[in-house]
Amino acid sequence: MSHSFSRFCAVLLGLVTCLALAADPFKLEDIRIEGLQRVEPGTVLANLPFRVGDTYTDEKGAVAIRRLFDLGLFNDVKLTAEGNVIKVQVQERPTIALVDFLGTVEFDKQALSKSLTDIGLSIGRPYDKSLADRAEQELKRQYINKGYYSAQVVATVTPAEKNQVLLTFNVVEGDIAKISKVQINGASAFKQQELLELFNLTEPNWLTWYTRNDRYSQVKLNSDLEALKSFYLARGYLEFAVDSTQVTISPDKQKITISISITEGRRYVVSDIVMDGNFLGQDKPFQSAIKFSAGQVYNAELVTETVKAFQDLFGDFGYAFSRVTPVTDLDRASGLVKVSLRAEPGRRVYVRKIVLSGNSRTRDEVIRREFRQTEASWYDGQRVRLSRDRLNRLGYFTSVSIDPQEVAGTPDQVDLMVKVEEKPTGALQVGAGFSSAEKLFLSAGISQDNFFGSGNYLGVQINTSRYNTMYSIETTDPYFTKDGVSRTYFLNHKLSRPYTVDLGSYSLVTQSLGLKFGLPIAETDKIFVGVMTEMTEIRTGDNMPKTYTDYINDYGSKSRALPLSVGWSRDRRDSYLAPTKGYMTRINSDVSTFGDVKYARLTAQYQLYYPVAPKLTLGLNTELGYGKGMDNKPFPIFKNYFSGGLSSVRGYSQGSIGPTTTATNSATGATTTVYVGGSKMFLMNLEMITPMPGSGNDKTLRLFAFLDAGAAFSDSQTINFSDLRYSTGIGLSWISPVGPLKFGWAQPFNSKTGDKIDRIQFQIGSAF
Template sequence: MPPASGSQPGSLQPGAQQQTFVISDIRIDGLQRISPGVMFSLLPVSIGDTMQPGMTGPIIRAVTESGYFEEVEVAREGDVLLLTVLERPSVSEINIEGNRVLQTEDILENMASAEIVEGGIFTRATLEAIRQGIQEVYSSRGRYGTTVDIEVIEQPRNRVAIDMTVNEGEESRIKDVNLVGNTTYGEEELTELMDLGTRPWYLPFSRRDRYSREQLSGDIERVTSYYLDNGFARFNVDSTPVTITPDNEQIYITINVSEGQQYEISRVDLVGDLVNAEALLRAYTLVGPGQTYSQALITASEEYMTQILGNLGYAFATVEGVPTINDDEQTVEVIFYVEPGARTYVNRINYRGNVATADEVLRREMRQLESAPASSQQIELSKIRLERLGYFSTVEVDTVEVPGTSDQIDVEFDVEEQSFGSISFSVGSGGGGDWFVSTDLQAENFLGTGRTVAVGLNRSYFQSSARFAYVDPYFTPDGVSRGFNVFLQKQDSPFNIASFSTTSYGASLNFSYPISEVQSIGYNIGYTHTELSSGGLSVQEIESTPRLGPNDRYLIRPANNNPWEGPVMDAVTAPISSLPEQYRGLPSEPGFIDKYGTTFDNFTFTTNYVYSTLNRGQLATRGTQHQLAFEITVPGSDLQYYRATYTGEYFKPIYGDDWVFHVKTNLGFGNGYGNTDDMPFFQNFFAGGLAYNGVVRGYDENSLGPRSTDPRTISPQQAGLLKDDNGNIILTPGGSASYDGTVAYPTVPVFDSNGQPVLDADGNQQVQLAVETFNLNRRDRDSFGGNVLTTLTAEVLFPLPFVQDRGGVRSSVFLDVGNVFSSSCSASQQRLGCSNFDAGELRYSAGVGVTYLSPFGPLTFYLAAPLKKGENDRTKTFDFTIGAGF
C-alpha cells in the first residue's frame, strides 16, 4: 500500500512524532514472501505499547537490518501503527556458463558464503563483490584476462534469475623468474627448488610456467626453508613483485631476498618437566653446539621428543624449540621447552566399521592395552597390525579425551572392510567337448572370526580334486597358529607341461610361532600318497621309450597270407637280442618311472621363516618382506628330496603415497638325496605368465625353462600264420591264410654316411628297428620345469585416474626377468637348450598390469611384450587370473 497522502517515507504523519499514543493495532502492507509473524518478530514495539516521540528511527533500523527489505515507511492512522515495506527480490535460479578451471560447485559455494543462493535474498552489492572475488581467484591462477559478466533478469512475483558468463581467457605464461640479493647460492640452484619457472624446452607439455599464487607461496617457503636449514637465521624474502605484460600473456616474477650471515649454534638446552627422561630426550636432540644452524633439525628434534613423550604415556605433550639469535657473535642459542602435561591413560579402545569382523579379531592385535599408559608407539603399532591382516582397505586411529578428565583418552579405530577371500562357482564346456565344474571358497576371515577356511571341489578335463584347509592364527593367546589341510586329487599335467597324470591324497599339520612383531617361524608335517601314470606314451624324461621285452622279435621277412600277392608263407623273425645294441633304438637314459616306479608314500617336513614390515596384508605400498622355506622328505620315504625357496619384496614410495617403487624376487632350488638322484619332476619349478612363484609376464604360463623330449614309438606288425599240429599253414578254400596273433617289430636297412649299405658279419645288409619320434606338442604341453628358479620383477605402481579406491586397485608398469634351469639335464634335453643357471638365458618382458580386489577375490590383468625370445619360447601378450594377485 502506498504511503498516506502528505506523509514522508520513513516517518510518521506530520506532527505525529510529537504525539504520544497507545498502539491499538499494527498493520503491515507490502508483504509477499515474508510472513507477518517474521515481520512482527523484528519490531521493537507491539500492540499495547506506548508510541513515544523518536521511536520511528529504531523501528526502521530494526526492520532494514534484517536484510529482507529495500524500503520501510512508518505512518499512523489514528491509534494504528502502519508499516509499508518493499521486499528485496529472491533468487529463483543461478546459471553459470564458460567456466572450466573453476568448478561450478566451487563458484556456487562461494556465492552461498555471501548468502546468494537459489531461494535466498538478492543484493546487488554482494553480487558485485562475488564478481570481483571470482576474477581474483582466476588471477591467482595466472588467468589475468578473465572477465565475469553477470545479468540479472527480473521475473514475476518479485524474483530474479542470475546468469553468469565466465570468459576465462588464456593462461599467462611465466617468462622469467629473477632472484635479487642472493650471493651464497646461485639462481639456478634456488630455482630448482621451485615448482614455478620457465618451461624447459625438452618438456613441451610441462605446466611449470603456469602461474599460481598458491604455488608461488609454496616456492617462497621452500627457498626460505633452504636458507634457514643452512644457517641463515636472518634470511628474509623482502618482496615478490609479479608483473604482467599489457597483453596479459607473459608474467615476470622477481623475488627480493636478504640472506644475512650464516649462524652457528652456541648452546642447546632443555627446560621444563623432563619426566625423568632427560637422557632419552637429549639422545633424540639432533642439534648441538658448533653445528650450523638448521631449522629443519630443530623441527625434527621437536617431533622426536614429542613422540618419545607420547611413548611414555604423555599423549598431549608439547616440545617447542625457541632460537635466540646473537647477531654480534653470529650464533644461535636453542632452548627446547618441554611441556609433558599429565600422564595419560587409555580408558577404552573402541572399533567402528567392522561389520563382519568380530571385535575380538581386532582386539587381539592390540599392543596398546586399556587402563595402561597411552603410548603413541604402541597405538601406531596396533594400527599397523590391523592393516597387515588384509581384512581392511583402510584403518584410521584417533585419540579422544574422556570428558571430565585430564588424564584419560579413548582410542578409536575406524576400519573399512574389504574382500578377504574368494567365493566362486562355475560350470561350462570347452572346445572338443571338454567340460568343467568348479566351486571354491577361500575365506581369510571366515565369518569374521579371523580364521582361514578353504573348501574346494573342482572337476575339469585336466583335474578332479577336493580339499579342505583350516588355519587358526591364534590357536594360543600369544599368537601361535595351527592349521591342517586334507586333499584328494587326480590331475593330468597342467597347461604347457609335459604329459603325465597323478592321483594323490594326503594331509598336513602346520604350526607357526611369532618370534617378534615382524618375524615368525613355522613348521609343517605332511603325508602324501601319489600314484603316477605316464599315460602310455610319455616323454623320455618320465618314462623311456620304446619299451621292448626280452622275448620281442624283429622281422627279417614279413608273412604273406594273400595268394594274390605271391606264395603264402610265414614270417621270418629273429630275437631282438640278436641285433647289435646300436640298432635296437634303445633309450640312452632311463626315465623317472624306470628308476623309481609309479607309487610313492612320502612324509615331508617343512620349516619356514617370515620377516615382514609390509604396511598391508593385501596390495602393500611400503615395507619389506622375506619368506624362506625349506622342505625335505624324511628318510624312509619312497622319494628322498628337498626344496628351498625364497621370496623377497620391497616397496618404497617415490612420490606421495600413490607412486611406489616395488621389486620382488623368487628363487628356488631342489635336488634329490639318498636313493633319489634328482628332485621328482612333478615337484619342478615353472615360470612364465602368472605361474605361481615364477611370474614372467609376456610368455605363456609355465612355458619357460627346460623342454621335455618327445617319446619314440615302433608299431609292431602281424608276424605269424595259423598252423596245424604238424606245423603246416592252414589255408582257406580260396588259398589264403589267417594270422595267429604273434607280432614282430619292423626294420629298415642301415646305410653309412655315403649312402652305401652296411653289411653284417654274414655279408647281409644290416637292419635296425623302425623307431619313430611321436610329437606330443599338439596341445603345447611340452615344458618340463627344472630344479632351479630365478625370477625378478621391478615395477612402478601408479594411481589410475578417476579411481577413488586406491587401496583396492593397483596399476603398474613393470619389467620382468627370469627363467627356470636344471642341474641335471638329460642329453636329449641339452640338445633342446636345457642348461644349468646361465644369465644369458634369462628372459625379459615389459608391460602394464592391474590388480583389483573384487568381491570375488583379486583380479589381475596384464599387457606385456617379451624383450628377449628364445627359439622355443611361446609368448602371450595379454592374460588375466582370478583369485590370485601379484
C-alpha cells in the first residue's frame, strides 16, 4: 500500500470520526491539544480555521484535519468535542536521528547526504516513507549516472527512543558497466574511426583507467553528438541530422552498446555572401572580418567566427547589443548555398558604472585597476575584452565574466556587471620529487599570490636535492605605482655541488639580495630594471677541478658582484601550462661593473606555438646566452651556462654538453672529467604536441615528438653548428595531482667523445 493511499485513508478516517461526532454549531470556549512532543502548539493553532470565541461547525473541523495532515508532521489527527471545548489529538511522526550509508565506495557519504537533503530528507526532519522511497531512487539514479547499473539500494528504518528513527541505506554497488561498442550507422563520407575519434566516450583501451571515458554518461553522449554535428557542419553538410541514439545494456548489466543513426545529406559550397542590414557605414572593416569566401565548402565554424567578429566590431563602435544572424539559402539541386549575414546594431550605449561581485577576499581596487574600459564613457568592446583578459591573467579567479546590463529607463546607458569566482591563492607546499638527474629532491614552501586581497605576492621556498640546495624569499607589489610599475624584493641562498657523483667535496655557495622594477610599455610587454648584490664563495675540497682553482686565483675564494639587470618580455601564449597557440619572447641582460667580479651576461628566449591541426600543435623554443668577463678577467664560473638534460638537449646527462676540465684524485692520482659549463649557449627544441590518444579533451596529459639541438661553449670557442649535439625522440608530459611529470626517451646523434648519454629521463615535481 503506497504512503499517499495510507495518508488518504487517515484523512478519511479523521473526517469520518468528525462526522460521527457531528454536533450542532456552538460557540467555542477552549481548544486543547494532546500528543505533542516536538511540534510547537502554535504550529497547530496557526493551522486551525477557528479560534476561541468563534462558532465551531463540522465543516471547520474537516478543514482543520486536512490542514494538519498537510503539514506532514503527523501520522494521525482527531478532533473531539467535549461540551463547548474542542480536543485536538495528534500522533507525531518520528523524526530522523541519523542518516547513514553502508557499502558505499564510489561516493563520499557527505556528498550523498547533501543530495538527499536537496530532496527534503535530512536529520531532524519528520520521517516520511514516501520520501525514503524517493531517496532510494535518487541514490540509484546517481549510481546509474556513474555507470553502476546493477547497484542496489535498500533503506532500513530502526526505531529509537524519544519517537526517533535511524535511517540506513544499504548499498550494493556491483560492478561498473563499461562501453563495449560505439557504432555510427549511416556514415559514408568519412570513416567510422575518424568520427569516433571525435567522441569522449570510447571503448576500453589502455588509457581509460585514467580518463574513465569507457563509462557511459548521457551528458558526455550529448556532448559527443554535438561534436559530431559540428564536424559535419564544418565540412559543408548543412542537412546533417542525428536520427536516433540507442543505448543497450547487456542482461548482466556489465556492457553497454551505443548505436547512433545519422543522415549526412549533401555537401554544400558557398555560392555568394551577402551583407544585409545596418553596418554603420563601415562596410570595409566588416567585409575584412569575413572568415570565408564564395567557392569554398561551407564551414559552420568559420561562419560562427564571422558572426563573433561582427559582434566584436559593433562592440568596438559602442554597440553592446548587436544582433548578427547568418541565414542560409540552399539550392539542393546544384549543391550551392547563399549565406546572408543580417546585422542589427541596436543602440550605441554609454557605460554608467562598473559593478563588481564575487570578490569576497580581493579588494575592489585590485580588480578596477586592471580595467581599460572606464566609467562615464562610451562602451568599447575591445577595451572590455582586454579588461577581462587582464583579470584572467592575474591568476586570482577561476572565472571572470563581464556582461553589459541595460539601465532601466535609459536605453542608451549600461552597467558592466563584473562577476568573478575567486580561487585559493595561498599555498602551503611540502613535497618530494624524483628526477633521473637529481635523484630525490625535497621541497617546502608557502606562497600567497593575493596577499590579504591586496594583489601582492609573497613567497618563501626551500628546495633541496642531491646537487643543489636553495632557499628563497620574494615579494612583489604589481602596482607599486598607479601606472602599473611593479616592485620585487628577493633574497636567495644556493649551494651547488658537482654534477658527477665521485668528484669530491668542493661546492659553490651563492647568496644574493636584489630589487627589481617592472615597467609596462604595452598590454603584454614589460621592461624590467633591477639591481642586486651577489656574494660567492668556493668552498674548497677534495678533487677540486682546475677551473675552480683558476677562479680563486683571479677573484679569490670569496667575491662580490653588483650586477645591474635590464630585461624585456612579451607573453602572448594562450596558456602558461599547456599552450596551443601564441608566442613568448624574453631578453635579459646583467652587467656587473662594481665589486670584485665584473662581467656582462645576455640571455634571450623565444617560444612559438602554432596549431597545425585541431589536436596537433607545433612548438618551437630557442634560447641564446652570451657572457663576457671584464678588466681582462675571465667570465665568472658561477654564471656559466649548462646544456644537456630533460629541460635542455634530451638524451644527454644533465649539464654534460660543453666545456670540461679535469679533477685529479689526490689519493689515487686518477683523473676525472668535470663538466663546468661555458660562457655561451645555444638551444633549440622543436616539438609536435598532441593530447594523449584516448584522453578526450584532457589537456593535462600530452604526448610529443621532439628534435633538440644545443651546446655550451667556452670563452675561446665560437658557437658552431657542427659542434652542437642533437637528439630526437618522444615524450610524455602530465600535470598530475602530485605535480608536473615529464618523461622523455631520446636518441642522441652527432655526439662527441666523452659525452654522457642518458636516453631515458624523467622528473616528477617542480624543477628548480
